[in-house]
Amino acid sequence: MTQIELPKYSAKDFATDQEVRWCPGCGDYAILAAVRKVLPDLNHRKENYVFVSGIGCSSRFPYYMGTYGVHGIHGRAPAIATGIKSANPNLDVWLVTGDGDGLSIGGNHLIHMLRRNVNIKVLLFNNRIYGLTKGQYSPTSLTGHRTKSTPLGSIDHPIHPISFALGVEATFVARCTDVNKGGLNVLPDVLKAAADHRGSAFVEIYQDCNVFNHQAFFYATEKDTARETTVLLEHGKPLIFGANRDKGIRFNSTRLEVVSLENVKEDDLLFHDETDPALAFLLSRMHHTQGLPEPVGVFYRVNKPCYEDMLTEQIEKSIAQRGEGDLEKLLNSGSTWTVSE
């Protein structure tokens, strides 16, 4: 395709005339604003964007983006998106889902999209609750969580979205928060990194459901705690955190521990390696409740051929080998015979 000059877009170009209908104070607003703001910087044509979603509060996202979009059915967005991307690999396909949509009913589709490495950007809004259906527990709800459907507390063990994605061969896995009042503004950088990745990119976003699970992630987003309970992952750099950047993470045999930088040198800290799946998995098990900060940023990033590229390649190779398909010939193939008048 010849590159036609790209218009200069602003966040406003990515808005629609539809009223945004989330509850006041919902974390979704911040994510929407961030996405609208990041897209103009990505140098893609607006008409090539397709936002795809399932069902849930989060899944209303496409209605608020002035791009092409499909508000699908519950859990099936990855399959719809795969169809879109296969049909036209030039499109920039983004997928917005929730912890229920993406990990409960839709978990399997997500798995297979990720392992196929279809070049789609997945934003999973994790609010640890079913928002749209008014407050039942979700696969990421903590054990014991009392919700409409678990008045005595949930008895399920929650899924860890990052571990999940790593376990099913995702090639890009990241985490950030809807807002960050601690000063780390990871969301836009992660969105850009996801956009730049050629392949499936999985981004978990801690999101506040203001109505049914308020403050679930305040430890990770509020000014006084965010820097203590989260640590930013940067490839090749040591894991340092704390409001004063005075703490670090270190290996202790195969497990991790927090150390004070007063006692330990930076060089002895754990250095992040985005290409190491087992390290990424280890990092995905860190919980602030165990005294370990929860990593934000890119856990894992590797290059693998992506699905639609291989699909196109097979078609092109097949044409190169067998020639552009001639239907008349195809019909006439096999053993034919002629009955004359």
Add this chain to the structure above:
Amino acid sequence: MTQIELPKYSAKDFATDQEVRWCPGCGDYAILAAVRKVLPDLNHRKENYVFVSGIGCSSRFPYYMGTYGVHGIHGRAPAIATGIKSANPNLDVWLVTGDGDGLSIGGNHLIHMLRRNVNIKVLLFNNRIYGLTKGQYSPTSLTGHRTKSTPLGSIDHPIHPISFALGVEATFVARCTDVNKGGLNVLPDVLKAAADHRGSAFVEIYQDCNVFNHQAFFYATEKDTARETTVLLEHGKPLIFGANRDKGIRFNSTRLEVVSLENVKEDDLLFHDETDPALAFLLSRMHHTQGLPEPVGVFYRVNKPCYEDMLTEQIEKSIAQRGEGDLEKLLNSGSTWTVSE
């Protein structure tokens, strides 16, 4: 329950009068024989066993077990089994599935059963192919695999069942092979360990589909290669392998390498720790094609409360607190009023 004396069972007690209908040479026969042989040793009552499956060659398994059984629908065995186990926690529920049944259509149900830690034993017969539907590629088929539906080779990246299970919070994860001509007879031991585990137990079994994917795992099962391409995991023991047990696995920073025991002391080898999820994950990435032996045995085993226990506990607690539910009272709850004659 009072413990009634257990009959002495033999493998024959677990057979049925139905003809076993797998292709001659199918790996499923060996697994069936092993299961029938192990069950008598487990000291459970025959009438308490329920074998549940989905659809596939492997999923015909329940028909060949003289126990209770449900041959379900494609992919849904974990949900059926969860219903069974919740309804009667005293039953011993085993689930037999294939790489297609369990990881393609049924991946999501498996995830949620595993993370809920329902006390069910899962045997996943991985033959890297759809057997019953006569030879299409499956989620574990290797990239490039030519099958009926991929005449030019598969373009999907395969899923690793062990990584998958670890990523979704399974509490017991193991691997073995249908047969083992290299002398390691892991299958019965793993079956017993799975049976002993209180919680979901996930067992991947490399299985030869004699017709549509013959010899896919011969490297791991045949006499001349098995000891070179597999390594037995034993908790607390170093990873040693080779026909002469002369090779070991060692950490090299965060990655693994093969070393010769001529040069390296056993103490410097990697020691297996069943309770370390990140280590288990690292082990799940080993491939013989990269010169690393593939682990068999138990990758991971931890104790967590299981679903049906917590379910029962909530019911009991609720009864203790609120008293045995009285329906007449319940009907009369809320604001009532009386209309007199």
Add this chain to the structure above:
Amino acid sequence: MNTPVSAVDRKHTTETLEGAVIRFCGDSGDGMQLTGGEFTTTSAVFGNDVATFPDFPAEIRAPAGTLPGVSGFQVNFASTDISTPGDKVDVLVAMNPAGLKTNLADLKAGGILIVNEDAFNNNNLKKAGYARNPLDDGSLKDYKLYKIPISRLCEESLAETGMGAKAIGRAKNMYTLGVVYWLFDRSLEPTIKHLTDLFTKKKNQPEVADLNIRALKAGYYMGETAEMFQSRYIVPKAKLAPGKYRQISGNEATALGLIAGARLAKKTLTYAGYPITPASDILHFLSAYKNYHVKTLQMEDEIAAVCAAIGASYTGDIAVTGSSGPGIALKGEGIGLAVMTELPIVIVNVQRGGPSTGLPTKTEQADLLQAVYGRNSECPCIVIAARSPGDCFDAAVEAIRLATKYMTPVMLLTDGYIANGAEPWLLPKMSQLKPIEIQHPTAFNAHSDEAEGEGNNVYWPYLRNENLARPWAIPGTPKLEHRVGGLEKAQNTGNVSYDPMNHQRMVDLRQAKVEKVVQDIPPTEIQGEKSGDVLLIGWGGTYGSIHAATERLLNRGHKVGTVHLRYINPLPPDLGEIIRRFKTVVVPELNKGQLIRIIRDRFLVDARGINKVQGKPFLISELVAQIEAMLPQPRVERAAR
């Protein structure tokens, strides 16, 4: 407590009414559902017959003050028998401009319109799309308009509590309720008791209880003192069947019915679900009843839910799954497995607006053909429907009874309207409900040819009893080990069978089993004439509207009879005979014509449909008008009565 007594005061004239329809509307945040619910309970406890229609906005919250954010609650209360929340509204209470805009059309000419004047500010007017303030421009001159500065009055009367502005602002619904209570001469007691229970006892927030009770009383006193209303209204007690009553919504009644059904069968209940509007509340209700040995499994999706129910059923529990709309579509394959394995499960379908995600919070009756035909191959299910909130209880018990008697799935159809709507419910006595007999075999039931000896020596899971049901041996029973599954089964032995004649036989048997249910169907009741011009055939949640419309038509002298079906598959055995007694058959449905497809097919009668697909119940008036248009000759002479 110093509450006003409900004696008629002297300052106002009083009018006695047969009944009235009142609708509260406002923003989702204005607490209209609670307000309406309280008014309903109070009226019911007082002794009126009541019927309600809560109308929520779509599941997701709209911005405050906008049209999509409007929440409404309508209640019809009367001294006579009523069966619907009413067509037109006598009193409309609008808490904001958006509420007024979306609801005014339903207010009767000359009706009472109470508005919160304070909410009609520029901002809100704009959000509601009003160019000018309707309170001032004369556009409301056809109504009895009461402009009350509710926000300000409420605030003033609560200022002394020292509570925050937000909390006080929230109490204005109770202030409004107080006004309306005064207007209709209702007691404040039930609401005060409820507020105390809710805030003081349950949530341990006595200050909130106090605030709301103060607001309620302040509103009441305002009515009493402000000389704003010319008249008060009295709606006397209704003559209801004697007994103990409570308000109940359809979803709660379904939940209770399922518990009762399991109890009657002396078994535990497993309910496997996945949240979806408007079925979720069944899951919520049941999950609170753990001490009734109820197991609720919130599964990962609807397919898992139906499959978990199948697993629980195989294991011997009373197994139920429920959903709505797309969730039911997803269960088709699973229901097929239950049909083939001949395991009893109940599938509750709380129908909602569709197709696809459709109008999730709105009602519809458009899943009937899916229930009867919507699975691959010949896959018959028993299908029954509930007609009203309270009837969901009976229908749920019946579903369990039929499923276990015939060893086959039963689909129970309810809908968003009766699921969320509530009505006074005459409490059943458990002791008077018929027990559900279930026997799990514990011994061999057949003699295999191969084996020697006399007496039974095998268990045949597909042997049949007089109802064509197979035996239900459950895991844990020694010697009866057997396997079930989705492949065709040989009659008797239950082994997998590819035999053509066996397949024919089993397909026939599964069908015959469902048809056997006719033996359980009581003679069909006909409301009105037993023969004549028009037979109305209804089903499900339209009962109230059709019933009321029939009354009205009968009053006008039309020869109309009405049948309302509980049993849809199979149909009642006497239906054909009834149909033949009428000149015209009319089938009103909230769909494009579904039951009518089956009626026409089955009875070859040129039935006509009255159909509406607007996410809303029928109005009595529209039914009457359409039916009258179909009647051979308008009975003018009697219509004048």
Add this chain to the structure above:
Amino acid sequence: MNTPVSAVDRKHTTETLEGAVIRFCGDSGDGMQLTGGEFTTTSAVFGNDVATFPDFPAEIRAPAGTLPGVSGFQVNFASTDISTPGDKVDVLVAMNPAGLKTNLADLKAGGILIVNEDAFNNNNLKKAGYARNPLDDGSLKDYKLYKIPISRLCEESLAETGMGAKAIGRAKNMYTLGVVYWLFDRSLEPTIKHLTDLFTKKKNQPEVADLNIRALKAGYYMGETAEMFQSRYIVPKAKLAPGKYRQISGNEATALGLIAGARLAKKTLTYAGYPITPASDILHFLSAYKNYHVKTLQMEDEIAAVCAAIGASYTGDIAVTGSSGPGIALKGEGIGLAVMTELPIVIVNVQRGGPSTGLPTKTEQADLLQAVYGRNSECPCIVIAARSPGDCFDAAVEAIRLATKYMTPVMLLTDGYIANGAEPWLLPKMSQLKPIEIQHPTAFNAHSDEAEGEGNNVYWPYLRNENLARPWAIPGTPKLEHRVGGLEKAQNTGNVSYDPMNHQRMVDLRQAKVEKVVQDIPPTEIQGEKSGDVLLIGWGGTYGSIHAATERLLNRGHKVGTVHLRYINPLPPDLGEIIRRFKTVVVPELNKGQLIRIIRDRFLVDARGINKVQGKPFLISELVAQIEAMLPQPRVERAAR
């Protein structure tokens, strides 16, 4: 090459036949499908009309020699027009006792029975459940029995090749085919060519080709020299419509039709599937046609497949998904989304025996009501059906045409019988097929009130054309960015709408759109009488049997007319008028009565069904017998002809 010439020799008498039905049967491992296929091709190439019926064992392999392991292939070849593989068999070739046991009942009295004598050893006899050897006990005296020691003869004749025993053993099917070729005076050429193509060219195994060709010839010479058969049979060429033919199975024709449809629309085809018997072959065929720009996606399940098709459709591809049985049940929710988003997709349903997993390898026609009604809410789909293997091509093209013209899903029904069966197919000429016009808008199509200026300034995705279809703008088109989804959409703008009247309008529109298809339905063709005693209404894969039965009934002088439907939803507009011209309407179906439900409902005619659910097609004779029993008076006088 030194192949026998097909001249009639002197040693044997020759009989000329109008046609013959031959069935090859044996163990799954005996290569019966290949054998039957070769005989068919040879006969077709020779100029006979042919029809086939492959009958596989259940998907899973049974142990060698057992009854469930038997594989059969029946071919009917004739010098006249035939439309079914035949009811009864003239020649049965049984390679083992199990084959004999399961197939003998279908052999005509006096028919030819060729058996591989060597296979009738104790072991095999026991596996087949024979207490004594039927070849010796006189039980086969009603047939012309030819006991040939095929294994030994074949082995001897191939000994000199030096190939292994296993390879030689496998070639015995070709030996047998040679015998049969001799018996029916067929040329060996087509098979020799095929063996060479397959083994020498494709698989590079010339030694295997050689082995099989030798076996084939050896069999042929045995027939010639052994003086075993008294007579040879000649089945002359048939008079077929002139043109170029090939053998085609329904699944292959469907695949080709889908490619052709996409070509005619000048678009690329995306086929998203998930393996399932008997639909998998469509996926297999299509996945080999990458150079036709065909994209095949084997998704993780059927739900993903229909959703991927929806995604591809939104993006502008011709999007198709296909499945069978339970796989179709799973697609219901997704189809609903396609209906709501008004996106064109084709769903191919290769029907199989059910319910649930049922009889996966057997045929049935029991998914019709699911196709028409099987989704939540009012969710109409266009439904069409293919009648024969070759017809699948046309039906697939038509499905794509209708889907894109009306912007809505089309369900294409085929079944296991026509999907696996093959028939001679007169090749269509691409140039003579009507192009499918599709326009993707590239500019605004409406004027929004809010915006200033003249001319169009917005894109309305739910504006409608004369067919009520909405425009199909695709991603990548500047300025036409828009969103679709499963919530109810406002007419024109396509915004989410909860408006009651809009909902009614959209429900009506989606229905009206499907009903518009009547304008595409050509006048209904009637086979036989245009009015009279019995109108047969058929649909789908029963065409051959019903057609042949009709011929036979007409020959016997009955006043019978037959209509075979391609269009099921909507029905042809002239069907009602045709129905009224006949005294009785009979609907034969391989189900418990499904089309008949719709016919009765729609036309209020007391249609009667002929129904069979045995996993097998109708026999002509059973149809004739049942229809004759319904005829007012047997026409004895002409039946004697």
